[in-house]
Every structure is written in C-alpha cells, then in structure tokens.
Amino acid sequence: xxxxxxxxxxxxxxxxxxxxxxxxVFPGKAFSDFMIxxxxxxxxxxxxxxxxxxxxLVSFGHGLFYGLGAYSFAxxxxxxxxxxxxAFVATVGVSAVVATVVGAICIRLKEIYFSFxxxxxxxxxxxxxxxxxxxTGGDQGLTGxxxxxxxxxxxxxxxxxxxxxxxxxxxxxxxxxxxxxxSPFGYTMRMIRDNPRRAEFLGVHVWRVRLLAFVVAGVFxxxxxxxxxxxxxxxxxxxxYWTVSGEAVFMILMGGISVFFGPLVGAVMLLxxxxxxxxxxxxxxxxxxxxxxxxxxxxxxxxxxxxxWAWARRRATxx
Amino acid sequence: xxxxxxxxxxSTASCVITQxxxxxxxxxxxxxxAAGLSxxxxxxxxxxxxxxxxxxxxxxxxxxxxxATGSFTIAVVGSAIGVGLFGxxxxxxxxxxxxxxxxxxxxxxxxGFILILDDAVKIIWGAEFLSMGMPAxxxxxxIMIAGGILPVxxxxxxxxxxxVALLLxxxxxxTRVGKIVRAAAVNPTMTAALxxxxxxxxxxxxxLGGLLAGLSGALAAPVRSMVAGMGFSILIESFIVTVxxxxxxxxxxLVGALLIGLVRSFGTIGFPLFTEGVMFLFxxxxxxxxxxxxxxxxx
Numbered sequence: 304x305x306x307x308x309x310x311x312x313x314x315x316x317x318x319x320x321x322x323x324x325x326x327x328v329f330p331g332k333a334f335s336d337f338m339i340x341x342x343x344x345x346x347x348x349x350x351x352x353x354x355x356x357x358x359x360l361v362s363f364g365h366g367l368f369y370g371l372g373a374y375s376f377a378x379x380x381x382x383x384x385x386x387x388x389x390a391f392v393a394t395v396g397v398s399a400v401v402a403t404v405v406g407a408i409c410i411r412l413k414e415i416y417f418s419f420x421x422x423x424x425x426x427x428x429x430x431x432x433x434x435x436x437x438x439t440g441g442d443q444g445l446t447g448x449x450x451x452x453x454x455x456x457x458x459x460x461x462x463x464x465x466x467x468x469x470x471x472x473x474x475x476x477x478x479x480x481x482x483x484x485x486s487p488f489g490y491t492m493r494m495i496r497d498n499p500r501r502a503e504f505l506g507v508h509v510w511r512v513r514l515l516a517f518v519v520a521g522v523f524x525x526x527x528x529x530x531x532x533x534x535x536x537x538x539x540x541x542x543x544y545w546t547v548s549g550e551a552v553f554m555i556l557m558g559g560i561s562v563f564f565g566p567l568v569g570a571v572m573l574l575x576x577x578x579x580x581x582x583x584x585x586x587x588x589x590x591x592x593x594x595x596x597x598x599x600x601x602x603x604x605x606x607x608x609x610x611x612w613a614w615a616r617r618r619a620t621x622x
Numbered sequence: 623x624x625x626x627x628x629x630x631x632x633s634t635a636s637c638v639i640t641q642x643x644x645x646x647x648x649x650x651x652x653x654x655x656a657a658g659l660s661x662x663x664x665x666x667x668x669x670x671x672x673x674x675x676x677x678x679x680x681x682x683x684x685x686x687x688x689x690a691t692g693s694f695t696i697a698v699v700g701s702a703i704g705v706g707l708f709g710x711x712x713x714x715x716x717x718x719x720x721x722x723x724x725x726x727x728x729x730x731x732x733x734g735f736i737l738i739l740d741d742a743v744k745i746i747w748g749a750e751f752l753s754m755g756m757p758a759x760x761x762x763x764x765i766m767i768a769g770g771i772l773p774v775x776x777x778x779x780x781x782x783x784x785x786v787a788l789l790l791x792x793x794x795x796x797t798r799v800g801k802i803v804r805a806a807a808v809n810p811t812m813t814a815a816l817x818x819x820x821x822x823x824x825x826x827x828x829x830l831g832g833l834l835a836g837l838s839g840a841l842a843a844p845v846r847s848m849v850a851g852m853g854f855s856i857l858i859e860s861f862i863v864t865v866x867x868x869x870x871x872x873x874x875x876l877v878g879a880l881l882i883g884l885v886r887s888f889g890t891i892g893f894p895l896f897t898e899g900v901m902f903l904f905x906x907x908x909x910x911x912x913x914x915x916x917x918x919x920x921x
Contacts, residue, residue: 361725408910415669415725416913419865423906426858430899441895549733556730586745592737599730600719 308482315478322470326463335466337578339534341570342473347527347547348554348566349480350520355552356560357484358516359496360410363548364421365524367405367428368398370543372525373532374432374439377449387454394529395522402521403514410513422545429543444539449532459533469530476523481563483519492516557598559608568607628892639770641887647776647845649883650783654838656860656867656875657790658831664870665807665827668721671732672712674857675739676832680705680839681848682747685754688843694757702837709832713825736853743850752848760844779841786837787876794872803827807870858898859886862905868918877917 326335347369354360375397379390409420432439440446451459459465483489491512495502503509532538541547550573551566558569580590598605604612631637659673683701688694712735720727760775794800806813806823814820838856846852863882867874882901889897908915 355726412909412913415869416909418725419861420906420909420913423862423865423902423909426902427899427906430896430902434893434895434899436895549729552726552729553733556726560726586741588737589741589745592734592741595730595734595737596716599727599734600716603723603727 311478311481315474319471319474322474323467326466332462335462336534337574339466339469339530341574342469343527343530343534344551344554344574345527345567345570346473346476346530347524348551348558348570349477349563350523350527351548351551352555352560352563352566353480353484353492353516353520353523355555356565357489357496358492358513359499360513360517361414361418362409362421362517362520363418363545363552364423364425365520365551366543366545366547367421367425368402368521368524369528369531369547369551370425370428370432370538370540371398371401372528373538373542374445374528375525376529377445377532377538378438380449380451381445381447384450386452387459391529394525398522398525399518402518406514406517406521410510410517422548425543425545425548429540429545432540432543439538439540442540445537448536449538451533451536465533469534472526472530476526477564477567480519480523484563488512488515553595555605556603557605559605559611561604562607562611565605565607569605572606624894625892628888631888631891634769636769636771637891639767639772641891642884643770643772643776645884645887646880647779647883648886649880650780651838651842652856652859652863652883653876653879654783654786654834654841655856656863656879657787657872658834659860660864660867660870660872660875661790661834662828662831663864665803666721666824667807668717668728669725669732670717670828670831671729671857672735672739672853673831673835673860674853674855675736676705676709676835676853677839677842677856678743678848678850678853679708679739680836681754681843681846681852682743682752682839683836684840684843685747685752685848688754688757694759694844697843698837698840701840702833705836705839706829706833709835710825710829712832713828717828718821718824739853740850747848747850749850754843754848756844775844779845782841786834787872790834790872859901862901865905865915866908868915870919871915871917874915874917878915 322338325338347365350368351362351365354362354365372394376390376394379385379393380387383390385393405421405424409417409424412420433442435441453459457464457468459468484492491502491507494505495507495509495512499509502512528538528542531542554569554573555566556569557572558567559565576591576594580587584590602609631641655673655677658676659670662668662670662673680701683704684697687700688697691697716731716735717728720731756775760773760778762774764771764773765777766772792800794803802813802818802823803826805816806818806820810820810824813823859882860879863875863878865878866881867876867878881904885900885904886897889900893900912918
C-alpha cells in the first residue's frame with residue numbers, strides 16, 4: 304500500500320511537470336485558457352462522479368456547489384478583501400457546511416426523489432443569486448472584478464501564474480480523490496452503490512458514508528467553481544444554473560462513468576467539442592444532440608471506459 | 623421585492639381578478655403538460671425530460687396548420703395528434719432502448735432530443751419570435767368582472783382543459799384501458815404474462831402524454847409567442863408541478879399546476895425576481911415533508 308502511494312506521488316509530480324512544459328509546445332493564450340477552464344470542469348465533473356459513479360447517488364444539483372464556490376470566493380475577495388489562501392480555505396469551509404446540511408436532508412430520499420431534491424436546492428440558490436441584487440449583482444453577475452492580490456510570490460493576475468496555479472489545484476484535487484476512491488472508504492462507497500442493504504447488514508453506517516461522500520463531492524465541486532471565478536474574475540448566476548450540472552453529467556458519461564479518469568477525459572472532449580463545433584457550424588445544438596444520442600445509445604461505457612474495456616478484452620484473448 | 627405592490631393589488635378586485643385569470647390559464651396550460659409527464663412517469667417509471675419540447679412542437683405545428691388552413695380547430699386537433707404520433711415514434715425508437723438502464727441514460731437521450739429539436743425548429747421556422755395571433759372566433763371584447771379582465775379565449779381554454787382533465791380521469795379510472803394502464807404501471811411483467819401487450823401500452827401512454835403536451839402547445843399558440851427553446855421553462859415548471867402534486871397523480875397535477883400558475887401570476891407583481899425561487903421552495907418543502915407529493919401514493 305505504502306509503495307503505491309509513493310508511486311502515485313511520482314506520477315502526480317510527473318503529470319505536473321508535463322503540464323508545466325505543455326505551454327512550450329502550445330504557446331498561445333487559447334491553450335492556457337483552455338487548460339484553466341478544463342481544470343475547473345475536470346475537478347467539478349470528477350467530484351460529481353464520486354456521487355454518481357462511486358456511491359450511486361445520482362445528483363442533478365451538483366452545480367449548487369459550483370455556484371456556491373464561485374460566489375463565496377468572489378464575494379470574500381471583493382467585499383472582505385481577504386488574501387487568496389484564506390478565501391480558498393473559507394470557501395471550502397462554507398461549502399462543507401452547506402453540503403452537510405443539504406446532504407443530510409437529501410440523502411434521506413430514495414433514487415429519483417434524491418435527484419429532484421438536489422436539483423431543487425440548486426435552483427433555489429440560483430433564484431437567491433438572481434433576487435439578491437445588492438449583494439450578487441443579480442442576473443448581470445458580480446461586477447467590479449475579483450481582486451487577485453499576490454501571495455507567497457504567486458501573482459494570479461498573471462495568466463502564466465494562473466495557469467500553473469490551476470494545474471496544481473487540478474493535480475492535487477485529482478490525487479486526493481483518487482486516493483479516496485482507492486481507500487477502504489472508497490470501497491465502502493462502491494459497496495453501498497451496489498447493494499445498500501447488504502452494506503447495512505455488514506454494519507456499515509450507510510447514511511454516514513453517503514453524507515461524507517456528499518460533503519467531499521460538494522467541497523471539490525466548489526473548488527471547480529472557485530477556479531472558474533478566478534479565471535473570469537467574476538461570478539455569474541449561470542454558474543448555479545442546472546445546465547452546469549447537466550454538462551458535468553455529460554462529461555462523466557462521455558468519458559466513462561466507471562473509470563476514475565473518465566470525467567477528466569469527458570471534460571476534455573466536451574470543451575473541445577464546444578470550441579470546434581461552434582467554429583465549424585452554427586447548428587451547434589443539433590451536432591451536440593446527435594453526439595449525445597450516439598453516446599447514450601451506442602457507447603454507454605464512455606470513451607475511456609470503452610478503450611479500457613477493449614484493451615482488457617484484447618489482452619484476455621491474447622493470453 | 624415589492625410586497626407593497628402585491629398588497630395594493632390584493633386590495634383591489636380588478637387586479638385580483640385579472641391576475642387570477644392570468645394565473646388560471648398559465649396553470650391550465652401547465653396542467654396539460656404536467657399531466658402527460660406525470661402519466662408517463664406513473665406508468666413507465668421514466669422521467670421524460672424532453673416533454674417541454676413536445677409542447678414547443680405543438681405550438682409550431684399549430685402555427686403552420688393555422689396559417690395553412692385558417693381553421694383553429696384543425697390546428698389544435700391536428701397538432702395534438704401530430705405530437706402524439708411523434709411521442710409514439712420517439713418512445714418506440716429511442717426511449718424504449720433505455721428503460722432498463724439508469725436514469726442518467728434516459729436524461730441523456732432526452733437532452734439530446736431537446737437540443738436537436740430546438741435546432742430543428744430554428745432551421746424550419748427560423749430563430750425569431752413567432753406569433754400566431756388570436757383566431758377570429760375569439761376576437762371579441764373581453765368580459766369585465768368588477769373591473770377585472772377576462773378574455774373570451776381564456777374562458778374557452780379553461781373549459782377545454784377542465785374537459786380534458788375530466789376525460790383523462792374517467793379514462794384512467796373507469797375504463798378497461800385505464801385498468802390495463804394501471805396494471806402495467808404496478809407490475810408490467812405480470813401484466814405481460816396475462817397476455818397484454820405491454821409494449822403497446824407503454825407506447826400508447828407515451829403517445830397520450832405527447833398528445834396532451836401538443837394540445838397544450840397548440841392552445842398556448844394564440845396567447846404566447848413562440849421561439850426555439852420555449853419548451854424549457856414549461857418543462858421546469860411542469861417538473862415542479864408533478865413533484866408537488868405527486869408523480870403519477872393526475873389530480874395532483876391539476877392542483878399543483880393551478881398553484882404554480884397563481885404563484886407565477888401574483889409573483890410577477892410582488893416578487894418578480896424570486897417567482898421561480900418560490901416555486902422551488904415549494905418543491906423543496908414538499909420533497910422534504912412528503913417525497914411522494916401531496917397526492918402521490920406512499921412508496
């Protein structure tokens with residue numbers, strides 16, 4: 304066990320090194336912007352998959368935390384003038400508290416009703432953001448920009464520093480979540496997904512595990528929103544709209560629900576698709592709709608899931 | 623927030639009546655969509671997330687039929703049947719393939735269709751707002767009640783919808799067809815074992831749900847402007863309605879729809895920015911206290 308932790312750390316450091324070198328290969332601003340958006344969405348989608356793919360809790364309202372992370376971080380920076388690390392930690396704290404309360408209410412409900420209630424909570428936040436104009440700027444979003452004072456020599460108003468910061472947050476977040484799903488706790492999550500009653504009989508506190516999973520997912524979901532608010536230097540009501548949750552669900556399903564890195568691959572795919580299709584045709588939603596149908600009816604394992612499955616099968620037949 | 627304006631409105635009869643009639647027709651249109659959604663969920667146990675798009679199709683079909691034939695009756699009946707057939711084809715070709723997968727796949731198929739239909743509408747009918755105009759038969763001065771306005775068309779719309787609600791209730795509770803639908807909802811395997819073609823029942827229920835949505839869209843055409851993506855807000859609202867009323871309960875859908883219709887119409891005066899918020903607040907409270915909805919059966 305211990306040796307695999309070291310191996311993972313080596314892999315994470317290597318991944319970080321590759322991310323640092325990538326701008327040398329792709330110098331433009333388009334690339335670093337893409338990677339920053341990717342880091343926000345990849346963390347967000349992966350955190351949702353902790354619930355959907357690993358614990359069997361199909362949340363339709365994960366965007367609650369995306370919006371919450373973006374707004375609480377941006378508001379703290381703007382109104383209180385805190386430093387970035389303090390606001391970062393405080394945002395995580397706020398999200399953890401909200402996730403505990405919302406999660407405790409939601410996970411009592413079964414299946415589709417759980418999904419509905421999470422969606423209702425998310426849309427409630429969206430409505431509050433729209434209605435509380437003096438604080439949030441209403442449907443115009445936060446105006447005036449998010450200040451990004453330097454800390455520890457890191458200047459996040461410099462695009463290069465922001466790129467490195469976002470990549471680092473991405474790698475660290477994925478590293479923590481990866482270890483969570485491989486820990487005994489992660490196996491308990493999967494056991495509950497597959498058969499909650501059996502888990503109960505074996506003495507697992509199903510309720511407690513589900514709640515903890517919900518809180519962890521919520522916290523990382525808010526980190527995704529936080530990165531996005533850093534990038535756009537604002538926060539918009541759309542961040543809390545249900546479409547954000549929907550996009551994360553597509554990313555998960557496109558990449559592969561049963562693979563840890565599926566949502567990451569899905570995020571790359573959906574963002575690329577966004578950029579490419581809007582450039583090629585004005586019938587963006589027609590194209591996206593057809594692609595989504597192909598995945599739903601033909602490629603249910605997702606791209607990464609399918610590749611890994613095909614690879615495993617080839618190896619099995621070769622032996 | 624403007625509670626003062628709401629109080630002023632509530633204290634004058636004309637404003638109360640105007641807002642109530644407005645709320646009633648929103649509620650009635652919403653009921654037709656929500657009833658279909660609820661019926662499909664109650665029987666097939668799937669949430670048809672593209673139900674709002676069927677409403678949109680109904681409105682556009684009615685627009686085309688009305689401009690082609692000049693008859694509002696043909697427009698309404700034709701578009702309801704057309705959308706019903708569309709629902710049947712969608713169910714047989716696509717939805718029936720994802721019944722036994724998890725809810726995410728159903729969501730995905732429906733979302734794919736929402737996107738495709740929105741773009742298809744833009745390609746066929748254009749991206750601009752369309753307005754059908756009031757049919758000649760209803761171009762009369764509105765009925766005035768204590769200074770409040772009640773357009774004649776509203777009266778017609780409320781009458782038709784209540785009639786449909788009654789017919790639907792009778793169909794489900796008093797006829798052999800209704801019995802079969804309810805049996806298939808409770809235990810499809812057993813129903814099939816008794817020699818009933820459940821695929822036909824499921825397709826039929828989906829077609830009926832589509833027909834109701836199409837009817838709603840067609841009836842909305844004279845009083846709402848049409849645009850691609852118009853199905854979206856009605857989807858969200860009918861979603862709230864079915865959850866509040868109880869998934870699978872037609873009576874619940876009626877009560878929930880009227881409630882949401884009135885919240886919307888009085889909310890635009892008292893709390894225009896938080897109207898949707900109040901709806902979601904209702905939904906949250908109902909889900910917390912009674913997840914199966916006000917009129918739903920306990921699971």
